[in-house]
Amino acid sequence: MRIYVYAIAKDEKQFASRWMASMAEADGVYVLDTGSADGTAEKLRDLGAHVTRERVEPWRFDRARNRSMELVPEGADILVCTDLDEVLLPGWRTALEAAWRPDCTTARYEYVWSFGPDGSDGVKYLYEKVHRPGVCRWTHPVHEVLEYSVPKVYCDVPGMRLEHHPDPSKSRGEYLRLLELSVAEAPEDDRNRHYLGREYMFRGMWDKAIRTLREHLALPGARWEPERAASMRFIARCLREKGDRDGAELWLLRAVFEAPGQREALVDLARLMYDEGRWRECERCCRRALAIKERDLSYTTEPEAWGALPWDLLSLACWQQGEREWAVNCARQALALDPENSRIRRNLAQMESETL
Secondary structure (H helix, E strand, O other), X not given: OOEEEEEEEOOOHXXXXXXXXXXXXXXXXXXXXXXXXXXXXXXXXXXXXXXXXXXXXXXXXXXXXXXXXXXOOXXXXXXXXXXXXXXXXXXXXXXXXXXXXXXXXXXXXXXXXXXXXXXXXXXXXXXXXXXXXXXXXXXXXXXXXXXXXXXXXXXXXXXXXXXXXXXXXXXXXXXXXXXXXXXXXXXXXXXXXXXXXXHHHHOOOHHHHHHHHHHHHHXXXXXOHHHHHHHHHHHHHHHHHOOOHHHHHXXXXXXXXXXXXXXHHHHHHHHHHHHHOOHHHHHXXXXXXXXXXXXXXXXXXXXXXXXXXXXXXXXXXXXHOOOHHHHHHHHHHHHHHOOOOHHHHHHHHHHHXXXX
16 A cells, blocks of 8 residues: 655745654655745755645645645555644554555544643544545635545544644734635635634634624534534624623523533633622533533534633632532642642632631
8 A cells, every 4th residue: 555645835844854754654755845945845855755846826725735736646545635743643554554445535533733731632633634546636725625526435543643733933824814715715615604703703803703603603504513613602702802791691502502512612601600700600511511521523622621621610619609628629620630720729729728
């Protein structure tokens, strides 16, 4: 079985050695350098990659990825698309070969997009940038996805894990323009409408975010409950920023009902109840959130909902209601999940001293 890696790169020399080491299990590595000025192309060539230098103007991620895929020679059985700030953990090829079937078009595997301060997994979800050649093309200017000319047939790959270790100083300046272009080109695409609304929220453009996220929810194709619930949560966050607490609460309640198997909306609602001093409601939301034990691997999950926060809020809500022993127990659970949090540590010490 022949497995080739392809990628795009620009000014990523700092990642070249680490990336090439993690791709060493492939039969070949092909990179489209789109205009590096820091020696990325030369470094990759020295490490054994096949590098072609071409500019993509006007810039679009889908066009660049399609061109990089064209660099791979004929005869490949599986293509693996990654970025230079990503790392495939050792053993990925063996895992992929064991899971792949002749009828597969696409492999799904664990992708860790971010990490917590303690190095634990942050945002993670299933990824699907491993595919059979000749059956798909990249589409959309940003947040690009593979569009297939044949029915998708998945295989899940236990043991294959891709980690994202980015340069935090890298600019996201082009993302908004490209997302607006994506929505203009494909106005019925619900996924890109959601991403655009989220990007407006990240930039503090509250009214544009609310309008765009509501448009997402109204699209006929917007049927995936976790993404719909995420749009509702983001609308609530924007409304809170605008001072509309009642509106935020209503949207969070909608999000809870939309995706009842996810913690995120319940934790956001608990935080809102905490800020309002509504201790009983805060406690109920935390208990309901903590009763959800399994975190689904979708990009809409948020690490803090699965970390110390719900235990922390529950501890504080119970303390305010005079449930001191339970509050201490919850604070201990919170500290175990976030041992470097000095505030939780101080709270626990004070609770323990007043409970003795």
